[in-house]
Amino acid sequence: MQPSAPPATLGRERIDQLAESLFREHRIAIFREVDRLFAALLTFQWLAGIVVALLVSPRAWAGAESQVHPHVWASAFLGGAIVAMPVALTRLRPGWASTRHVVAAAQALMGALLIHLSGGRIETHFHIFGSLAFLAFYRDWRVLLTFSVVVALDHSFRGVFWPYSIYGVLTVQPWRWVEHTGWVVFEDVFLIRSCVQWVREMHAVAEREAELEVTRDGIEVEVRERTAELQEANRSLAEENAERARVGADLRRMASIVESSDEIIISKDLDGLITSWNRGAERVLGYTADEVIGRHIAMLMPPDLVDDVRTILDRTCRDEHLDHYQTRRRCKDGTVIDVSLTVSPIRDVDGAIVGASNVGRDITEQKRAEAMLAHQATHDGLTGLPNRTLLLQHLERFTSSLWGQETRGALLLIDLDRFKQINDTFGHDFGDELLKRLNPILVGAVRVGDLVARLGGDEFGILLEGVAASEALEIADRILASLATPIVVKGQLLDIGASIGVALYPDHGGDAASLMQRADVAMYAAKRRRAGKVVYTPGLSDCTPQRLGLVAEFRRGIEEGQLRLHYQPKVDLATGGAAGVEALVRWQHPREGLMPPGRFITMAEETGLIRPMGLWTLEAAIRQSRAWHDVGLDADVAVNLSVDNLHDEGLTETLRKLLETEQAQPGWLTIEVTETAMMKHPKQAKRILESLHELGVRISIDDFGTGYSSLAYLKELPVDEVKVDRSFVKDMLVDDRGACIVRTVIDLGHNLGLKVVAEGVEDLASAERLAAWGCDSVQGFVLSRPMPSPEATTWLAARETPASAACGRRHLPSRREEPCVVASGRRRAGSK
Structure with a gap:
């Protein structure tokens, strides 16, 4: 690393740099000013040249030379070309060296042009000296060289080929060239010497200005430093005074806080003797300062905690700090309270530990509250x-x-x-x-x-x-x-x-x-x-991993279209023709094949999947009914809704959109609901069933007779049909009470203007007995088991033939006949 220069050297360097900068600024200012001056001079000379060409040249040139007058005119306009560039440069690039040299060349050419236009009448030396003098304004001897070179070339060329334009004579003696050259050299030497002297003087002036500026800057820096030192001294003194005042105020405030604090604040020496006692300690423990100062801290300890005094003092001597140390203290009246202490060592001015301070607070109520909260929590x-x-x-x-x-x-x-x-x-x-x-x-x-x-x-x-x-x-x-x-x-x-x-x-x-x-x-x-x-x-437990896995598979099965509808036909006992079909849900499991509803209906009810399954059943059944009507089969579809579906406020709107989408008639659809589903929330069920009935959908009560409040609501609900539960139909031929119930339900339904359907009919004798009692239609294995859509279509087509319709109410199909089909969902969305 190079050693730093001494201050004097650094000052000289700064003066030289500043002087050089000032010198350049002055010269540039001079160059720009002279550029503008010569721009004006050249413009004036050009205009003067035009005047001379118009007024002087025709008279100056006589005899044979007068023939060159057109050339004179051309030369006059040549002056414009000579002036254009330097004038433009003085505007665009003032102060540049190239601009000065162009100006010098233009001035020389313009002088030559004026001499030529005046026929040599302008004094050549005077013109040259005047031009050189103007160029001296630049204070740049290099410009004089450019001017002199251009003049020499001009005089040499025209002095040989056209001497009259310079000397005013047709023949020039050699001494005239020597004369002109001598004057030019003399003027150049004089002006260059003058330029050099001007430059030296400018350097001297710039150096003096730089010295003055550096001296002024130094004085200002020293003044600022001295001022800053005085300000810093004053600030330090003020801060010191403020710190002393603050410390005094803090000490007074701390003493006031300690004395007036509600907390127990006491101090003791290393022997355990109390040395200070605040009002908080007096208020909490009951002793005054006069009663305790100078006595041992053990007086405040319950008998079982006396040994803690020595333990705490030993830890204080080891420079340990105790935070929130929970213990007990004995009051003057003999009561014992819980306290939380913070114990800190007390040091003298040399840093030696001379005692300990105890800051504590009564936490007796807090401990009681914590015990109460702990009891409440458990x-x-x-x-x-x-x-x-x-x-x-x-x-x-x-x-x-x-x-x-x-x-x-x-x-x-x-x-x-x-x-x-x-x-x-x-x-x-x-x-x-x-x-x-x-x-x-x-x-x-x-x-x-x-x-x-x-x-x-x-x-x-x-x-x-x-x-x-x-x-x-x-x-x-x-x-x-x-x-x-x-x-x-x-x-x-x-x-x-x-x-x-x-x-x-x-x-x-x-x-x-x-x-x-x-x-x-x-x-x-x-x-x-x-x-x-x-x-x-x-x-x-039913909550097995297999069952949980089946729930997930069933949810995916609904989303992926794995559900299927099978259809069980109903027969009109009066005509022997198809009275519709009921749609029953099956699950086409990817591994276990076609699963009956008993495997998944209860699971669907418990997991809430019964609702999306019921909506799928409605949509599929309406689509199938639309397909049957398109081919001429008058097949109405019955769908049994679950409790969740029945209490869905958006059910009617959803059903309306499905019917509009499939372009199906509401009368093609029968909604079957159980007594249990209606009685769970009867008012809500009634409202939804009424909205469905207003839409044009038929309402049927499934499993009629198994509930408890059917008769109370039957007259109020918009019901079109009742279905006698299979539990009554099964043994009615051998059970007189069962037969009585079936007949009563049939008579009750007809008296209320309702259709009556008997479900679970498994033999022809039961079907004939039901026909004799006036039952409208039957459904059961005597007709057919539930079947897929293609087989149901065949069954319905067979029941549409004239022969089948002509058989009358005594005609019933045998179990070997293909059954008719109706789409229906059970009370668990098709669980039969």
Whole structure:
């Protein structure tokens, strides 16, 4: 690395650089100014040349020379060409070296042109000296050389070939050339010397200006530095004074805060003697400063925590900082409170630890609140029993601590049998009071120490530790017996009962999750069987991986068009002709082939897939009915809707769009609904059925007679047809009560103006009996089993022949005949 130049050298270099810069700026300014001057001069000379050509030249040239007057005119206009370039350059590129040389050449040529136009009358030397003097304005001797070269070439050429244009005589003596050359050289030397002197003077002036500017800059820099130093000194002094004032204010404020703080703030030395005591400590602990300062900190400790004093002091001596250290302190009145302390060492000016400061706050109420929240988080707010969270914690602790040991246990899940009816009948307040009464009943039925928890709603769980299966079942029986006794709530005698699921440890699971899941399965099995209690076995649960996989496959089957419709015909007993068909859903499984509805209908209802399946059935059935009518087959289609479909507010609009899309008549479609579906939400069902009936769709009540409220709503619903349930038709020939019910339903339907259809007819004798009782049409295996669309089309075509229609009401097809077809969906969207 090169050593830096001394300050004097750096100043000289800066002066030289600045002087050179100023010199260049001055010269450029001079060049530009002289450029403008010569532009004006050249323009004036050109105009003067025109005047001379017009006025002087014709008289200047006499005799034979007067013949050149046209040439003079041409030369006059040549001046414009000479002037154009330098004038343009002085405008476009002022100050450039090339511009100066062009100006010099143009000035020489313009002078020669003027001498020529005036016939030599203009004094040549005077003209040359004047031009050289003007060029000297540039203060650039190189321009003089350019001018002199152009003049020499011009004089040499014209002095030889046209001397009269320069010297005014036809013959020139050699001494005239020497004379002209001498004058030019003399003028050049004089002017060049003058130019050099001007340049030196300009350099000197620029150097003086640079020195003055550098000196001025140095003075300004020094003034600024001195000013900054004074300002910095003043600022430092002001900051120092402000810091002292702030520290004093902080100390006073801290002392005020410490004294007025509600927190306990005390200090002690390394021997444990109290050295300071604030009002917060006085307020919380009850002692005044005079009562404690100078006494040992142990006076504030409960007897069982006296040893903590030495422990805390030792940790302070090791420069340890304690944050949120929870302990207890004894007040003056003898009460003990919970406190949270922050203990920090106190140092002297040399940094040595001389004591400790204690900053604490009373957390007694906080601890109580935390205990209350912990109890609320693990206990049921209504019954006071442990909740699901605490039961799972105990169950996880039990299974994890006993894993691999021979100790056994059991988990009981209890669900009340009629709690929902009690809530619906008497209200939730009544139900809550009942749940409170169950607390002592359940606790009294188990052993001391067994955990009884409310899981939510009317479900309870009991953890039995160290019991065998037989003892667990005995406890379950005691619980059932206790709950079998009627309970009086608000003067009302209630009989509730319960269902209990039992899962044994480790037989049915080695962890909490498995035991809970299997006890839950057993409990639901007990409810279904009305068995009181059920011990878990692997076959109880329907939630198998195979079933879950089947759900996914069924969803994909709906999307990919794997569903099929089979059609079961109905026959009009009066004519023997086709009365329509009912569409029944089948699933064409990719691996298992054609699956009957019993394999997937219940699964579809539980998973919500029954609704898209029902909509698909409607669309496919309407499309098939349209196809049959297009070929002349008058085949109406019946579709049985599920509960989900029946309570779909958009069903009517969806059906209208389907009929419009397929260009089908509403009367070709019959919607079959079960009593159960209607009675679930009767008002909503009535509203939707009325909208369907207004659309023109026929309404049929399926499985009539198996519900509980049919007669109450039959007169209000827009029904066109009732179907006698197969359970009554099956044994009517041998069961007088069944026969009576069938006849009653037929008479009731006719009295209400409804068509009556008997389903499940499996023999000709039953069909003939139904015809004799006036039943309108029949459906069953006596006609045909459900069949695919091509076979149904053949069956319908056969029933359209004149011979078939002429057979009358006594004609019924044998089981060997091909059946007629009607598209219909069962109550589970085609489950027959």
